[in-house]
Amino acid sequence: MPVAPLSIDSLRLSVAPMMDWTDSHCRVFHRLLAPRARLYTEMVHANAVLQGDRARLLARDPVENPVALQLGGSDPALLAGAARVGQEHGFDEINLNVGCPSDRVQAGRFGACLMKEPTLVADSVSAMVAAVDIPVTVKCRLGVDEENDYDRFAGFIDTVASAGCRIFFVHARNAWLKGLSPKQNREVPPLRYDWAYRIKRERPDLIIAVNGGIATVEDSLLHLQHTDGVMLGRAAYHDPYLLHRLDAALSGGETLPRAQLLRAMRPYVESRLDQGLALKHIARHLLGLFHGQPGGRAFRQVLSEGAHRNGADWTLVEQAIAATESRLQSAA
Numbered sequence: 001m002p003v004a005p006l007s008i009d010s011l012r013l014s015v016a017p018m019m020d021w022t023d024s025h026c027r028v029f030h031r032l033l034a035p036r037a038r039l040y041t042e043m044v045h046a047n048a049v050l051q052g053d054r055a056r057l058l059a060r061d062p063v064e065n066p067v068a069l070q071l072g073g074s075d076p077a078l079l080a081g082a083a084r085v086g087q088e089h090g091f092d093e094i095n096l097n098v099g100c101p102s103d104r105v106q107a108g109r110f111g112a113c114l115m116k117e118p119t120l121v122a123d124s125v126s127a128m129v130a131a132v133d134i135p136v137t138v139k140c141r142l143g144v145d146e147e148n149d150y151d152r153f154a155g156f157i158d159t160v161a162s163a164g165c166r167i168f169f170v171h172a173r174n175a176w177l178k179g180l181s182p183k184q185n186r187e188v189p190p191l192r193y194d195w196a197y198r199i200k201r202e203r204p205d206l207i208i209a210v211n212g213g214i215a216t217v218e219d220s221l222l223h224l225q226h227t228d229g230v231m232l233g234r235a236a237y238h239d240p241y242l243l244h245r246l247d248a249a250l251s252g253g254e255t256l257p258r259a260q261l262l263r264a265m266r267p268y269v270e271s272r273l274d275q276g277l278a279l280k281h282i283a284r285h286l287l288g289l290f291h292g293q294p295g296g297r298a299f300r301q302v303l304s305e306g307a308h309r310n311g312a313d314w315t316l317v318e319q320a321i322a323a324t325e326s327r328l329q330s331a332a
């Protein structure tokens with residue numbers, strides 16, 4: 001099945017799909033910080049894409065691209081329909097979620113429990129591949145529950161790859177389907193990066209990006225010695241300047257100061273405020289920009305408190321920058 005080429009360069013750095021976090025406003029901010037990163041939407045269920053409020057669920061600003069739509073589901077026909085809608089709405093890739101362990105997701109037979117059903121995942125992938133001409137990719141775990149069988153994981157990858165998926169994002173830990181919350185499932189099952197490295201070594205034709213617990217430029221560069229890409233989730237959200245440093249490190253470019261990057265958001269913020277959006281919906285994604293800096297708390301405080309007030313506008317962002325810079329100067 002012909003699939004549009006996707007350059008490995010654009011997969012070296014990606015920002016993980018994160019429900020309630022990686023909405024369109026967040027992705028616009030991340031794009032400014034990391035011009036070369038690949039961005040992912042929050043997971044949207046295929047049914048919702050087909051029957052829900054598309055203007056809200058598939059909201060996308062053109063500056064975000066390259067951006068992938070992450071789908072949840074396990075009905076090949078519905079997924080194919082949703083993938084087609086995603087392509088029509090300007091997404092560059094369709095990514096299938098085979099990693100989410102929540103009870104709601106298990107009841108709907110999608111997410112991480114699909115690690116146990118490689119044939120169903122393969123059927124879903126081949127239906128989507130036939131429906132679109134953008135790449136169809138999969139984000140998965142190593143296995144579920146107490147499984148500790150590399151061959152089983154490799155078998156899953158092979159079955160899904162044979163259906164036309166060439167690109168895998170491997171969250172390098174198991175999902176425990178019983179007894180752990182989704183949050184614990186991102187922390188408790190041990191990370192085993194070596195499985196991601198090994199599958200890349202043994203299947204060099206596949207593109208493998210590793211995900212899970214990556215929080216520094218140095219670690220990212222180490223992972224990139226063994227895999228094609230790194231996908232960062234929580235660290236990118238809580239410390240977005242890390243994305244900028246990583247993007248610069250990978251491209252050999254210069255880093256820009258935080259305040260300068262933030263000011264590049266101004267036209268976007270003001271255009272959204274003009275449309276009636278409250279500042280708090282964008283500001284919440286900006287709070288971590290000065291993470292770890294002497295003025296970081298002041299920035300977060302001024303912005304988070306003020307953004308909830310009626311009529312809050314860009315002036316508040318400037319006040320937050322000024323508060324931060326005055327703390328920075330007194331720390332110097």
Ligand SMILES: Cc1cc2nc3c(=O)[nH]c(=O)nc-3n(C[C@H](O)[C@H](O)[C@H](O)COP(=O)(O)O)c2cc1C
Pocket residue numbers: 016017018019020021042043070097098099100139171186211212213214231232233234235
């Ligand atoms: C708030 C939150 C929401 C998430 N939502 C999704 C999701 O919608 N789809 C998905 O595949 N993974 C989701 N994840 C998992 C992340 O994509 C990622 O695999 C996980 O956080 C491990 O990467 P990290 O250690 O870099 O954060 C979510 C994670 C967080 C913290």
